[in-house]
Amino acid sequence: MQRKAYVSGTAALLAALLAGCTGGSGGGSPTDDANPGDAGTAVATAQPGKYRTLPEPCAAVGHDTLDALLPGARQITDPAQREKAYRGEAALTYDTDRKVGCHWKVESATATDRLSVDFERVVSYDNAVSDDDQAGKLFQEAETAADLPEPSGTGTAPGTPTASPSQSGPASDGATPSGSPTGSPTASPSGSASGSDSAAGPPAGAGPAELQPRTLPGLGDEAYLDDQLSTSGSTAEPRTVTVVFRTSNVIVTIQYEEQPTATGTAPDSKEMQDRARNLASQLADALGG
Numbered sequence: 001m002q003r004k005a006y007v008s009g010t011a012a013l014l015a016a017l018l019a020g021c022t023g024g025s026g027g028g029s030p031t032d033d034a035n036p037g038d039a040g041t042a043v044a045t046a047q048p049g050k051y052r053t054l055p056e057p058c059a060a061v062g063h064d065t066l067d068a069l070l071p072g073a074r075q076i077t078d079p080a081q082r083e084k085a086y087r088g089e090a091a092l093t094y095d096t097d098r099k100v101g102c103h104w105k106v107e108s109a110t111a112t113d114r115l116s117v118d119f120e121r122v123v124s125y126d127n128a129v130s131d132d133d134q135a136g137k138l139f140q141e142a143e144t145a146a147d148l149p150e151p152s153g154t155g156t157a158p159g160t161p162t163a164s165p166s167q168s169g170p171a172s173d174g175a176t177p178s179g180s181p182t183g184s185p186t187a188s189p190s191g192s193a194s195g196s197d198s199a200a201g202p203p204a205g206a207g208p209a210e211l212q213p214r215t216l217p218g219l220g221d222e223a224y225l226d227d228q229l230s231t232s233g234s235t236a237e238p239r240t241v242t243v244v245f246r247t248s249n250v251i252v253t254i255q256y257e258e259q260p261t262a263t264g265t266a267p268d269s270k271e272m273q274d275r276a277r278n279l280a281s282q283l284a285d286a287l288g289g
Helices: 002-043 063-069 071-075 079-087 131-146 170-175 194-200 269-287
Strands: 099-107 111-121 222-229 239-247 250-260
Touching: 063 071, 063 111, 063 269, 071 079, 071 099, 071 111, 079 099, 131 222, 131 239, 131 250, 222 269, 239 269, 250 269
Parallel strands: none
Antiparallel strands: 099 111, 111 250, 222 239, 239 250
């Protein structure tokens, strides 16, 4: 009887051990399956952006381009003052690897011109969102805030009743020079010919549909242009043309403003847009975008 009890106890112990092994094997399977899944999530971390640094902003715009954008610079007789005007003023920044900018202001007998160029390198702190995607999100927020007219093929864009030129896309871009002109530096900076044309169209004050605020195909990964004429009664009317484009994880913002000295005149919209787009194309090429 004693031996039988011993054998029975041994059998019970073996059964318990076998059950334990079986339970461990079954219970370990989900854990083992979970680990590769976790590892797979880590491997799927979004890729960093193309750019790790930013250009020196005040050196990003050459003298010839500044002559086109700021015609008064060539009229400065003092060499030191002229060089200072070309040099511009760097924007205050605390991290030159993330955001830099430069500003220029030149006065002439006919107008005061201002130019600013800002570069922002976007970094995503979410492993599931790439730097490019985060930059794209910020760009879209800026474009939405600009409140561009809705592209339409039915002639609903402001400024003209015709349908096809108002289409925001290649047709629109085809109607406007692609920025290759040098900005007509010999033209009057406060072209009064645009006065009646500029005052007519909402919201930017540019009459033809191809000069309205719009997206710009072919510039970086995505781009848009805004054109605003500030009407202030009897005083001269300043115009501000803004071009924003994104190349990978870098967003570039160009703001070009001209205020004529003569009361009741307005700067030429096409001329200013051509100059700003020409500069944007140069900067995109320099970035490799």
